[in-house]
Amino acid sequence: MEGRSEIEMEILLSGYRDGELSPDERQVVEEALARDPRLRARLDDMQALGAFVQASLEREADEVDFSGFADSVLERVAPVAPVRVVEPPSLWARFGTWLDEMLGSHRWQAAAALAAVVLLLVAGPLVWNSQQGTSLEAQGPLLAGGAGMASIIDVATPEDTDAMIINTASGTTVIYVQGN
Secondary structure (H helix, E strand, C coil), X not given: CCXXXXXXXXXXXXXXXXXXXXXXXXXXXXXXXXHCHHHHHHHHXXXXXXHHHHHHHHHXXXXXXXXXXXXXXXXXXXXXXXXXXXXXXXXXXXXXXXXXXXXXXXXXXHHHHHHHHHHHHXXXXXXXXXXXXXXHHHHCCCXXXXXXXXXXXXXXXXXXXXXXXXXXXXXXXXXXXXXX
């Protein structure tokens, strides 16, 4: 290895022994090994030393009992919070969350909706009763006590008389006959 320092040669030999050289560097080292017996002896020493160190370390590792190693490491690690299974929130809880969001961010809309509901609850029966009253008037005369207190049954009669049967809620029956 002409032109290279001893340190560079050591680095290249170590890389060669470990299989870390590029193909071009590998070819340069092999040519130098073929020409220089001292370089070949140095490579043999490196390989023997590496084999000795590896065997020593493996022998020491075989003598150590690693059976509780994983448990001892896990004991030293900070305990992790247990995993909680979170149940989905109930329908009532979701409604409460929705209501909180609506009242928090949409106050005017919520107030308008509430006013509309109150208006329907108060004015709705009034409108309903006024429409029902109109239809009762169309049926005939209202009796004392209001609708639902009596039922009126028309009776077919000859042309010169009118008749009605009135059943009251108390059970009284009134028969009304009028002649012309």
